[in-house]
Amino acid sequence: MDSVINAQQIVNGLQLGSIYALIALGYTMVYGIVRLINFAHGDFYMVGAFAAYGAFYLFNAYLGSGGVLAFVVLILAMAASAAIAQLANRLAYKPLRYKPRLSSLVTAIGVSMFLEYLFSALPVIGPNPRGFPEIIPKRMFTVGSAEISNYVVIDITVAAVLMVGLTLLIRRTALGKAMRAVSQDKDAARLMGIDVEKIISATFLIGGAFAGAAGLLAGMTYPRIQPYMGILPGIKAFIAAVLGGIGNIPGAVLGAYIMGLAETFATSYNSLLGEGIAFVILILVLLVRPTGLLGEKTADKI
Amino acid sequence: MLSVKNLKVSYGCIEAIKDVSFEVPSGKIVTLIGANGAGKTTTLRAVSGLEKTTGGTVFFQGKEITNMEAHRLVPLGISHVPEGRRIFPTLTARENLELAGWTIKDKKQVARRMEEVFFFFPRIKERASQLGGTLSGGEQQMLAVGRAMVTGGSLLLLDEPSMGLAPVLVEEIFEKIVEINRKGTTVLLVEQNAAEALDIADFAYVLEVGYTTISGPAKQIAADPRVREAYLGV
């Protein structure tokens, strides 16, 4: 075995980090705007993976496999997860919005378990893992010492495009300004005429859509999906958000890539360590810098 | 223009406003004065929809607005500069102003009003690209009034605009309030600084632990011995 840290591992780590980043963004945005740790967020990602699976078999016959189909599947996966996120927001979180925070936290755990059991119980889905189709034919090519598949390129590119889009939305658009304002001071935002509930809905929709995209990418990359697949990535993305400073958007992305790389390096050293490294990071962050890497700056807490 | 009758507001089981009634006639400046904890802020928050009332009615321009949501009252014409300014700290001064135009469809109108604010408060123009949280207290107060000018309500609620300002700035803020009023905006002013407030107001109401007690033309209130003793320190 040559060094644990080599080009191959870095590429794999960035690929995993891209998926974590898409999930972590939803965690951190929702926390920023309603101060809720949405434990069901990993399940929105699971819903996205199943929606992508369903969409593939619906449209495969018409579109063949390839770029167009992948794009349609991506949009549908994002839409499905956004819809579930918004449903959870409206039905479960909104009634508890200004009640003690513990109530919504417990509710979030309830929503999470509900989605997992529901999907296991649905006859068309069921509890058993199933293989994920090759939506785009997989190809390998060699760059230097690393073997790279086109999926690496797809995962990293899709995540990058979405993250740049989100940054522009938050920095440049009126909606983005309103999201920042609501995350800072809801009453002041109301006095500007902003319908705070609408902005919160928009945040859930965007966070959900990003989780849906991650669901599709993860399904393609690690092609086994099942109703409990959201739990571990959800926790890891949550840790990434804490590592970056929960509520901080650039922090979530940074945390996610650190997590992706650390997990990949640790796994190549010892697979058990790979499983546990996320929790080691969590404990270290909580001990050494509980506000997270970027949590102290007055960056936007959304 | 604004008519509040027998208003009641509770925080949990504490009744902060027990029976408050007052009128704000169109084009005038009306002031509510009262000691700490009398319920001035709560009254303004109930009028602008930030606090739910538990009794009484609020009418604005002949329309009942009791318990309407705050964001719906903004386009109807109620602009509220809250206690403590509540500037968005990580938005620039300019972005703070832009957001105040949220409910205005015509963005040219927003731009015109922002120009007016910059003309009115040249300091804000200088600081336009600075983050709200890094502005000085006085600048934040100007920005808060500026935001209300952009929302452009016909009724302006001001909650202690002079709080924490140096005497020169207090003068300046009060002058600006008079100027805004002259241009046609009705003002409801809450102040600790009773002397200054009575000086510019047309009518005044005294608020005592949740009740409106004394009321009348500002000159008359300023001359009332009870008010002079309790609020003017003479």
Ligand SMILES: Nc1ncnc2c1ncn2[C@@H]1O[C@H](COP(=O)(O)OP(=O)(O)OP(=O)(O)O)[C@@H](O)[C@H]1O
């Ligand atoms: N969010 C709240 N929860 C519970 N009680 C509150 C709350 N806000 C205000 N109160 C209480 O309601 C009463 C009126 O408060 P309010 O802020 O309206 O007073 P005020 O006249 O504005 O005082 P000040 O001049 O100090 O600003 C006070 O007794 C206060 O403690």
Ligand SMILES: [Mg+2]
């Ligand atoms: Mg007050």
